[in-house]
Amino acid sequence: MKKLLVLSLVAFLIAAFASCGGSNNSESTTDETSEAEASKTEIGNPSYDPHRGEGKFTSVELGATIDLAKADLGDKVAKVKCTSCHKTTNEKLVGPGWSGVTQRRKPEWIMNFITNTDVMIDKDPEMQAQLELCLVRMPNQNLSDQDARNLLEYMRKNDGVK
Amino acid sequence: MKINSKYVQGVAAFALLISMNACKPKDAGSVVSGDAASKVYVAPGKYDEYYNFVSGGFSGQLSVYGLPSGRLLRVIPVFSVDPEKGWGYSEETKPMLNTSHGIVPWDDLHHVSMSQTNGEIDGRWAFANGNNTPRVARIDLGTFRTSEILELPNSGGNHSSPFITENSEYIVAGTRFSIPPDDKNGDIPINTYKDNFKGTISFVSVDKENGNMDVAFQIQGPGVNFDLSHAGKGKSNGWFFFSTYNTEQASTLLEVNASKRDKDFIMAVNWKLAEKLIKEGKGRKQKTKYASNRFDDNTHTATSTIKTEVTVLDMKDHPGLVYMIPCPKSPHGCDVDPTGEYIVGSGKLAALIPVFSFDKIQKAIAEKAFDGVYDGIPVIKYEAALYGEVKKPGLGPLHTEFDDKGNAYTSMFVSSEVVKWNVKELKVLDRVPTYYSVGHLMIPGGDSKKPTGKYLVAYNKITKDRYLPTGPELSQSAQLYDISGDKMQLLLDFPTIGEPHYAQGVAASVIKDRSVKFFKIEENTHPYVAKGEGEAKVFRQGNKVHINLTLMRSHLTPDNIEGIKVGDEVYFHTTNLEQDWDVPHGFAIKGALNSELLVMPGETTTLKWVPLKAGMYPMYCTDFCSALHQEMSGYVRVSPAGSNVPISFSTGTNLAKSDAPVPNTKK
Numbered sequence: 001m002k003k004l005l006v007l008s009l010v011a012f013l014i015a016a017f018a019s020c021g022g023s024n025n026s027e028s029t030t031d032e033t034s035e036a037e038a039s040k041t042e043i044g045n046p047s048y049d050p051h052r053g054e055g056k057f058t059s060v061e062l063g064a065t066i067d068l069a070k071a072d073l074g075d076k077v078a079k080v081k082c083t084s085c086h087k088t089t090n091e092k093l094v095g096p097g098w099s100g101v102t103q104r105r106k107p108e109w110i111m112n113f114i115t116n117t118d119v120m121i122d123k124d125p126e127m128q129a130q131l132e133l134c135l136v137r138m139p140n141q142n143l144s145d146q147d148a149r150n151l152l153e154y155m156r157k158n159d160g161v162k
Numbered sequence: 163m164k165i166n167s168k169y170v171q172g173v174a175a176f177a178l179l180i181s182m183n184a185c186k187p188k189d190a191g192s193v194v195s196g197d198a199a200s201k202v203y204v205a206p207g208k209y210d211e212y213y214n215f216v217s218g219g220f221s222g223q224l225s226v227y228g229l230p231s232g233r234l235l236r237v238i239p240v241f242s243v244d245p246e247k248g249w250g251y252s253e254e255t256k257p258m259l260n261t262s263h264g265i266v267p268w269d270d271l272h273h274v275s276m277s278q279t280n281g282e283i284d285g286r287w288a289f290a291n292g293n294n295t296p297r298v299a300r301i302d303l304g305t306f307r308t309s310e311i312l313e314l315p316n317s318g319g320n321h322s323s324p325f326i327t328e329n330s331e332y333i334v335a336g337t338r339f340s341i342p343p344d345d346k347n348g349d350i351p352i353n354t355y356k357d358n359f360k361g362t363i364s365f366v367s368v369d370k371e372n373g374n375m376d377v378a379f380q381i382q383g384p385g386v387n388f389d390l391s392h393a394g395k396g397k398s399n400g401w402f403f404f405s406t407y408n409t410e411q412a413s414t415l416l417e418v419n420a421s422k423r424d425k426d427f428i429m430a431v432n433w434k435l436a437e438k439l440i441k442e443g444k445g446r447k448q449k450t451k452y453a454s455n456r457f458d459d460n461t462h463t464a465t466s467t468i469k470t471e472v473t474v475l476d477m478k479d480h481p482g483l484v485y486m487i488p489c490p491k492s493p494h495g496c497d498v499d500p501t502g503e504y505i506v507g508s509g510k511l512a513a514l515i516p517v518f519s520f521d522k523i524q525k526a527i528a529e530k531a532f533d534g535v536y537d538g539i540p541v542i543k544y545e546a547a548l549y550g551e552v553k554k555p556g557l558g559p560l561h562t563e564f565d566d567k568g569n570a571y572t573s574m575f576v577s578s579e580v581v582k583w584n585v586k587e588l589k590v591l592d593r594v595p596t597y598y599s600v601g602h603l604m605i606p607g608g609d610s611k612k613p614t615g616k617y618l619v620a621y622n623k624i625t626k627d628r629y630l631p632t633g634p635e636l637s638q639s640a641q642l643y644d645i646s647g648d649k650m651q652l653l654l655d656f657p658t659i660g661e662p663h664y665a666q667g668v669a670a671s672v673i674k675d676r677s678v679k680f681f682k683i684e685e686n687t688h689p690y691v692a693k694g695e696g697e698a699k700v701f702r703q704g705n706k707v708h709i710n711l712t713l714m715r716s717h718l719t720p721d722n723i724e725g726i727k728v729g730d731e732v733y734f735h736t737t738n739l740e741q742d743w744d745v746p747h748g749f750a751i752k753g754a755l756n757s758e759l760l761v762m763p764g765e766t767t768t769l770k771w772v773p774l775k776a777g778m779y780p781m782y783c784t785d786f787c788s789a790l791h792q793e794m795s796g797y798v799r800v801s802p803a804g805s806n807v808p809i810s811f812s813t814g815t816n817l818a819k820s821d822a823p824v825p826n827t828k829k
Contacts, residue, residue: 079694080683084714084739093814094716094790135789136715141741142680 048123055112055120056145060152062107066161067153074147074154081141082151088158094136102152102159110155111148114141198653201644204231209674212606214619214667215274215288216640221660222269224290224301229606229617229667230642232656240299240308241269241292245757249308252759253733253768254688255457257466261313262451266295273323273390273664276303277368281328281395281611285672287373289324289333296320298335298366300373302459304678309457312375315450315472316343316362316382322391322496324366328399328611332378332433336363336388336404343382344450355413359385362474363404365433374456377469379440381431383477383484384537385411387420388429390495390561395611396502398520400434403505405489405496409536421511425488425544427536428496428507430523435483436475444480445473460687462765478538485527486536488544489516495561499570499585500611504549508559508572515559515572517588519549550588555581560601561664563608565615565645571608573600573620580620580643582650594650596641599623605645606667614669618643618650621662628655638662679743681764688766690735695719700811707732707809713747713761714739715788718781721796722816725809728776728802734759737766748784751798758784773800 048054078086085094101110113120113127117140121127131137143151204210210228213235218225222242226235243250243259250259250267259265269292277287287309288301296317300310314320318339326333340359342348350358360382367378387408394401409426412419439445450472457464477484491509498505505518523542525531531546558576565571570585578599582592600620607613625639637657644651683693692698692710698719700709707730712719726732736749740763750758751771759769773779782795801807810816 079696081694081739081741084695084712084717084719094714137788139715139740139742139745142682 053109053112055116057108057111060107070150070153071157074150077147102156202230202654212667216665217271217663218659219661225659243267248759251757254463257464258455260466261453270294274666275324275326276666277330283668291320291323298324311455313452315452322388325391327393328395330368332365340385356411361386379473381475392498398502402431404429405493407492427486428489430485448474486541487547497562506562515552517549518547523547552588563603563605564613573603596620602664604665618645683764691766692737710735716790716794718796719813720811721813723811724799725807726800732771734769746785750784751781752779776802
């Protein structure tokens with residue numbers, strides 16, 4: 001009888017603890033999943049495609065030759081939003097130089113990275129490694145899709161595409 | 163026998179407990195029940211349910227709290243300078259504090275009203291009054307910044323303000339201190355108050371699109387003190403109600419001389435009629451001088467315009483425009499219930515709360531149930547306007563808020579309590595103590611057509627022993643109550659900035675998704691913006707030197723500046739090139755006699771600097787921005803007046819000869 005009492009007491013305590021844990025979401029708080037939490041996945045997550053990156057761009061059509069009008073617009077965007085930290089040579093400033101980037105990276109990866117920066121820094125193993133060198137997370141500069149495409153064209157021009 | 167003695171001890175202990183409680187009925191332990199903590203706990207990373215915009219009183223600022231946690235989210239500088247944010251110090255914000263008296267760097271912010279659509283808080287703007295040098299301010303709830311400050315002419319202190327009509331057509335301002343009008347000689351004996359002093363209320367229009375405020379018209383009448391006000395709503399929309407005191411028209415020892423009459427007045431103003439009279443050209447143009455200051459989010463710059471004329475309607479010249487309703491003993495609060503039918507006047511020296519009926523007021527006007535005139539204004543018979551009285555509610559009734567169940571909550575300053583009563587039945591339902599000397603109350607939506615019924619906050623004037631002592635000056639405080647049940651329950655104390663007066667609250671969802679995250683650099687039209695480091699430059703115009711400087715993690719451009727001379731006025735026009743949320747940069751330079759700057763992403767703002775002696779002056783980013791924040795710095799070289807060091811500026815290239823890089827042969 002006594003044993004039973006103890007057992008039931010233990011059970012009661014466990015139940016009480018469990019319910020305490022469950023009631024963390026008190027009524028008074030609005031339930032919002034933080035963005036950072038949602039985007040944090042294990043490195044090596046098989047759902048992450050290191051060639052395409054992650055973001056809204058799945059395939060980017062490139063012309064055989066350079067679109068000079070687009071490249072010029074991209075140059076303008078770069079001067080306002082990018083060149084404080086990136087040189088067009090291979091010299092590192094705050095971030096790495098741009099020279100050769102269109103050969104190292106797929107166009108989809110570039111456009112995803114410059115528009116979905118935070119998520120890709122968290123997920124891309126190479127960006128994680130780069131962060132250890134640069135120590136400054138590349139900020140999201142809120143480029144429009146068009147800005148991003150023009151910037152890509154400017155990077156191609158910078159890499160010598162005619 | 164043993165049992166007996168135990169029994170006796172128990173009873174004694176119980177009696178002791180009771181008697182202790184009886185001696186100290188306001189001991190917090192006796193009023194806070196066990197589940198209070200869980201009701202105010204907002205877990206780390208979770209959001210509060212309500213925004214609470216609280217007047218900062220003599221701090222001149224507006225504070226933003228989260229409810230139910232009572233966490234302070236932000237202090238928005240409004241009427242007082244704030245060197246932390248450069249408010250009132252940066253070249254762009256100085257004009258915001260301009261008045262007809264010049265720059266007034268402080269005021270006394272008492273009341274907050276949020277913009278409404280159809281009688282519900284719409285979350286676009288908050289308005290606030292400046293009680294000292296009469297002003298009203300508009301705070302943009304996208305940027306959480308003060309967008310506009312308007313000075314009020316013919317006013318001696320703006321207290322009954324900035325209460326708002328149900329579609330934000332107008333906010334009002336009533337002078338607390340009557341004065342001779344601005345176009346009359348004010349250099350007259352004070353004791354000619356009755357003959358020469360006028361009481362003026364202002365109707366300030368609010369532009370539907372951009373919120374811009376203008377003094378649409380003023381209504382002028384006898385010299386009295388206007389205290390508080392509220393707009394009619396629903397059936398009483400089109401009317402505005404103001405409490406008055408000092409209808410004795412005393413100008414000295416008001417404490418005695420303004421408390422003689424048994425009744426002062428609630429003043430009812432037909433503002434729809436006033437609008438019509440103004441349209442018909444019945445207003446009188448009067449010369450005056452007042453400042454209208456507006457901030458532009460594209461130029462990131464304020465402009466101050468001095469206006470010289472205002473349109474006035476004289477109360478006694480326009481029958482039907484204004485009526486006086488007798489209200490016992492120097493009424494303070496003047497509050498209208500959600501239906502618009504009941505107008506609650508709180509006679510702060512009365513032992514009852516009179517409730518007036520809008521329908522009865524209309525009937526009394528139609529039937530001319532008047533009790534004489536006051537300075538040419540008809541006085542409605544007390545009984546003809548009265549719905550009923552709440553008897554013996556407590557001592558010193560001040561302010562009333564409403565819930566969604568037909569109840570009213572009135573603060574009792576003298577007896578330090580909140581009294582809940584049913585509006586229709588005029589019956590007291592519950593009372594709870596406050597700690598101590600409660601002033602205003604706030605229920606989210608509590609003065610709108612759609613009040614909520616979950617929380618009430620009491621804003622107290624005195625805290626005494628409620629917090630750890632901090633010397634002679636103690637924190638003011640707010641107290642949160644759960645009002646969802648029949649009985650009010652005290653949940654939480656939290657300290658406030660300045661002295662809290664009125665406040666507003668709204669569900670977080672109305673505001674949070676509209677919050678601006680950064681300013682788009684493409685839309686920046688500041689004349690000295692540098693859109694990219696390529697546009698950063700230093701140029702001289704006489705003894706003025708302009709520095710268009712960019713801020714980006716983690717360097718300033720330029721960060722080496724030479725050629726500044728003693729006697730120069732240097733303007734650092736700093737542009738933050740970041741385009742993401744929560745990456746402000748700061749800017750400070752040694753010896754600046756004004757402040758620092760905090761520059762939001764995409765914004766340009768300017769610090770004026772007048773170096774007084776030659777030497778080397780470091781400048782740096784004050785807002786920890788990145789792992790290399792400590793590196794975000796630079797130098798300004800100042801040479802003596804008349805020196806011929808040329809202007810030069812650079813970032814990363816001004817190297818000692820021995821450090822010059824080996825030319826890069828790779829592309």
